[in-house]
Amino acid sequence: MNMSKQLITFTLNGEPVEVYVDPFELFVDVLRDKLHLTGTKKGCGEGGCGSCTVLVNGKAVNSCLLPAMRVIGTKVETIEGVESSKGLHPLQTSFIEKGAVQCGFCTPGMIMSSKALLDKNKSPSKDQIREAVSGNVCRCTGYVKIEDAIEDAARKLRASAVKGEKYE
Incomplete structure (x- = not known):
């Protein structure tokens, strides 16, 4: 079965983002491979280590378990968005x-x-x-x-x- 890519939109570290994803693609892979934000680590791939933790609408979630389609319309923050114009958090x-x-x-x-x-x-x-x-x-x-x-x-x-x- 050939699944076509779908465009998703969300806010990432305060900026609007549009990216094409496969329907069953995991968010950690979108961050790392498509958006080139490699601060979010890919560890166990099973939600057990927390190295892939990002904030979605302020809540800590394991991005290795999160289908990318689930972030449509959300506010996502990664480690790259923690530092501000004032410097390190x-x-x-x-x-x-x-x-x-x-x-x-x-x-x-x-x-x-x-x-x-x-x-x-x-x-x-x-x-x-x-x-x-x-x-x-x-x-x-x-x-x-x-x-x-x-x-x-x-x-x-x-x-x-x-x-x-x-x-x-």
């Missing part, structure tokens, strides 16, 4: 400063899952942080530095909110 600087980056393969997914949490809750508990990244596997850091980095980023975001600054 506090999550990015905190991951660097706290040594939460080792091999780096899990880092984009960890940051996206953490961002989904901090966008909704600027003062998460340790348990909430652990829950937010529970779908992300890291084989290098042991998670303590990652949790510390997320707590540090939350402090930075609260401090900037007091100053009237906002990270988009």
Whole structure:
């Protein structure tokens, strides 16, 4: 059976996007192969490692399980969209400063899952942080530095909110 490609439209990192996809193509492949955004990693391909995490309408999702057709009309954010004109997002600087980056393969997914949490809750508990990244596997850091980095980023975001600054 020959399936023809279909045009999908959505917002990606604040910009409108149109791309042709196969009806059963996975979103991680569209991001990496068609849109050339390789920050989203392709790990297990089964939704178990979280390296492919992106935000869809603010929710952390595994793009390796997401049919590309499901993003029509949504707002998608990838790791490439986290940095703003102000520079690195506090999550990015905190991951660097706290040594939460080792091999780096899990880092984009960890940051996206953490961002989904901090966008909704600027003062998460340790348990909430652990829950937010529970779908992300890291084989290098042991998670303590990652949790510390997320707590540090939350402090930075609260401090900037007091100053009237906002990270988009």
